[in-house]
Amino acid sequence: MVARRAAEGDNVNPILVATGVNRSFGAVVAAADLNVAVAPESIVGLIGANGAGKTTFINMVTGYLKPSSGSIRCDGRELTALEPRRVTQLGVSRSFQIPQLFNTLSVRENLLVAVGIVAAAAHAWAHSDLSPGRAGTATDEMLERFGLGSYRDRPAGLLPEGVRKLLDVAMALVVKPRVLLLDEPTSGVSADEKFAIMDLVMGAARGVTVLFVEHDMDIVGRYARRVLAFADGRIIADGEPAAVLADAEVRRYVIGEDHA
């Protein structure tokens, strides 16, 4: 049995705290009394079978869904009733299981839009951060860091899936979040590409608190420092990866299905 107490989450000053969060869709309970505290700069894997409530959790944190009850806070500030735009402005951003890109714009223009939004929000006109030169430099750095240089002028709608995933994460990181939620960053990507993508993402997200949904237990074991296992809207295990992945309940409800 894995201790319910988090390995590193309940210590002083957690950055993300969910308290008594519930959400149901009709008779389906997607979140049942979720209580999570995440320490700054930790890397947390969210595992569970399809429909276990992982994406619902991410959707509630980022303002896409409102919890039926309970509260979610980031750095002490209430996120619960806020729209996605406000949640982003408070330092929480996300990627999507199906990448959300500007399909008719090139890879570089996608990032330019993101860089421009951040500069405009910071009222950077006076500092000329919105000038084509500055925005361009910030954008090219991002292209470089994610190895997207060779695709820079290709419309986002015509990219291979792995590149779309990377661009989606890059967009989420442009806003310089303190908490980054990744919804299945390696789904739809071939097995031998998965580790390369995660290496890039985790390298770029250094210093950021990362929560990622993942079905591949090798990836979870390699990158997560803490794992939350979801089943039927509940968190059934919470702790270090080795302990959670060895847990009998987790093996039956989560891993068992994956390897069946």
Added chain:
Amino acid sequence: MTRDHTPLVLVAICACLLAAAPVAPQWLVFLLTLALAKGLVVLGLVLLMRTGLVSFGQGLYFGLGAYAAALLSARGGVLDGLVMIVAGIVVAAAIAAAIGLLLARYREIFFAMLSLAFSMILYGLLVKSSTLGSTDGFNLHAKSFAGVALADGVGGRVFYAAAVIAALGAGLAVHRYLGSHYGRLATAIRDNELRVEYLGASVFRVVYANYVAAGALGGLGGALAALAVGHVDPETTYWTTSGEFVFVAVLGGTGNVLAPFLAAGVFEAVRTLANQYAPNVWQMTLGVVMLLLILFLPAGLWSLVARRKATT
């Protein structure tokens, strides 16, 4: 990278048009004034189309601008053309600012039909109002422009010059806007609103701003057209007028701020010629032109210019 010549070309064309103001024949001055006025309305439509929205009700703002200018002259006793134009812009922008609060929340067919509905409400009011001349409308005239008295017969040429300068100003401003971060953001909104919101920007604010700007341009075009024609009637807000703006926008394409003016010019010229030589098949001519365009030039007349540029 090709240099952006649009501002230069715009200035050059407008300089030629201005130089022609004192010497061009009266009928051409009238035709070009109407083309420029409608081009301004279509420019607003192009702005909206960047965010993926098509308004079938820009006649609302065209009509508001025309009636605001005409009422000042006929009922308010203000006889200065420039003041009438400013009034047209202000009234149209104010109404757009109010209606935009609702419309900027709708998309696609819902946006198109709601914009149509508002223009038809104004049409209904104008038709029923006997003090505003009902279906016949009423006449207006300007005795001065920016304080300078207008001699007999030069009024049309002055309004034409005003339309050229307005087109230049609006064209440069919209071109600059579309080339900036906010222009790119508009395209981003058309592609994926969810991502824009998750980057921390307000989709509503951008759509709303574009809607109000399009309304102001509609009012400007309406006031200029009213001055040139010397008469307003409810037809300015009728759905066929709004449809004509959409037609011209599609005819020109949305690739460049010059396209709406080019298309409006072609449209007015074809209509004038067709009225003269084949008045009974004018609608059919229009239909055939549209069909050919969609089949062979889906990106509008502007793609001919862009293609020629690409090969040279």
